[in-house]
Amino acid sequence: MPVTIKDVAKEAGVSPSTVSRVISNHPRISPQTTAKVKKIMDELGYHPNMLAKSLVMQKSKTLGIILPRPAEELFVNLFFSEFIRGIVAQASRIGYDLLMTSGVTQMDEADAITKLVKGKKVDGIIILTSRKKDPVIKLLQEMKFPFVVIGRSDEFENILSVDNDNIKAATDVTNYLISIGHKRIGFVSGPAHLIVSQDRLTGYTEALKAAQLETKPEWIVEGEFLQESGYLAMSSIMSLENRPSALIVTDDLVAYGVLRGLTELGYKVPEDISIISFNNITISELTNPPLNSVEIGIYQMGYTASQLLIRSIEDGVDSKRELIPHRIITRQSCAPLLEK
Amino acid sequence: MPVTIKDVAKEAGVSPSTVSRVISNHPRISPQTTAKVKKIMDELGYHPNMLAKSLVMQKSKTLGIILPRPAEELFVNLFFSEFIRGIVAQASRIGYDLLMTSGVTQMDEADAITKLVKGKKVDGIIILTSRKKDPVIKLLQEMKFPFVVIGRSDEFENILSVDNDNIKAATDVTNYLISIGHKRIGFVSGPAHLIVSQDRLTGYTEALKAAQLETKPEWIVEGEFLQESGYLAMSSIMSLENRPSALIVTDDLVAYGVLRGLTELGYKVPEDISIISFNNITISELTNPPLNSVEIGIYQMGYTASQLLIRSIEDGVDSKRELIPHRIITRQSCAPLLEK
């Protein structure tokens, strides 16, 4: 027996319509009535039933997010919390909540989305990872449902997205290494099906080309977002006769593996080889030596995604790309390479 | 113009009631009608409006969770993702979603909860951290609303909770150190207002008492869940003339700070002092040396909390405490102490 708008109305001696108008600050309600109704609402501890409200308003004031499958979660895992904080902070501020769901099996991400969308549980959806030819993006695009992707789509131009300029970031990192004298630069990449991997690789390649430096396919290793990948990459890279003097690593956790591999092989960082990685998660300042990394503004990405999506829902903006600035954090894993 | 139950009814030449009954597998609907209606639903791409359904059923099939304030998030941060995965995995399996919200300012956690509860957006709530005399627990208890706390309450017995046996865990850890020969054991604790801190400290104290070993107040240092806390603790502890030969640390991140502090002061782990910590987050296997730690089953805690809460919602269980087993992970930060 929760207290409803009717109870308030009866108690205040007005009609439900009037109470409703008081709640929504309708202009044509007299100050006295407003005061009286508000008093009663307080006394009765009235809170509107959001389901009823949502049903009639045709919007739920809720954003949706699909939990990544464990496999892809690897990437998201370490900054998931920060992301979510950003999203929820901004959403709450504007009166939205965040609904999380996941497919029951690995396969039905699409089903989960359809259910959310058609079931009217959410007004918009945030996509955390963008894969090449991402079917989820296509689905939402077809349903014409508001959504924002963290990252970008390789198929659709006119969507909402929040991203780092990963190409630029990788270029910056590469140029940074070049600027301190490195000429042979390797790259430990992430899974090829993720767009972020692709972009970072592109930036790296372009920077090298622009500087007219050598690129060797064997200097580029692809792996997962696992430290093990970094560890494994080292044996192949370091056994090359003409090996890189610096390495760009796609993620700090992977870089940790790189560090571990190098230590085991008897190399010193940064004396023997310089390392710089991406994402600047907690780990990166805890390694030995502390890692140079690229801060990508995770909280801000979440925050911005939330904001953008809500604007899209309320004002119908449906095509905008926001780039969150990145920043190279200098620690102690890179050293200048002196001419020899 | 989403397709509603009426559209399906019209198209199938039956009444909305019949369609509704088909959806819920009502026994008294003829096979032919069922088949016909299902076919139409498919053709039209019908999905029930969950808001309407929730409104009439008086339940939303949604669990709620309040994002911890940044200050307390520190503790939760590093395993937040794992927690959430556990919660959502189990919830999704049983047809529930997870709704996340936060107070807009730091203060109104209680408001956020009230809104969720009275607004009928959720059927139950998961509380991630339990503080001493936690006002949030009291609030939910007063509202007689289903909730489960991760941890335990120091005020209420008859609630739903999922926890580690932290007292036992700390006792185990202490006994482990004792078993390898340590007699002077220190403790780097977490914030006193968290129940988990209190419990671990209790376990430690009890184990020492049971073994009739010395406890010195100056061997116990309280700090935040920050590596800085561990770092700072070292200067005071290591400057004692009669200092511990082993240290139990409340969290791996803090232990990392401890390690850093010790290295700077010129001590070697485990030769000079043994370290073991709690939580077993990613970091703990990456430190130098890799940390002995206590695995606390985070995913399983989330999973269990979800399950327990849903059972409570559906079957009215309202008092149950589930303990998730812990496990000491042996790595290389503890060494036996030989008699001298």
Add this chain to the structure above:
DNA sequence: CCTCCCTATGAAACGGCTTTCATTTTTTTG
């Protein structure tokens, strides 16, 4: 062949809120 009882389905109310349209009350204006 008539009643009685199932079975399958439909009609209508309800859940709690918003909003249009109508109505009453008050104020303004000529």
Add this chain to the structure above:
DNA sequence: CAAAAAAATGAAAGCCGTTTCATAGGGAGG
């Protein structure tokens, strides 16, 4: 002071489902 305009409020429909109660039709039993 009457008429018109403005302000304040109420009645009722509608959002989209579920469920109770009623009813039509078919078969069993007498």
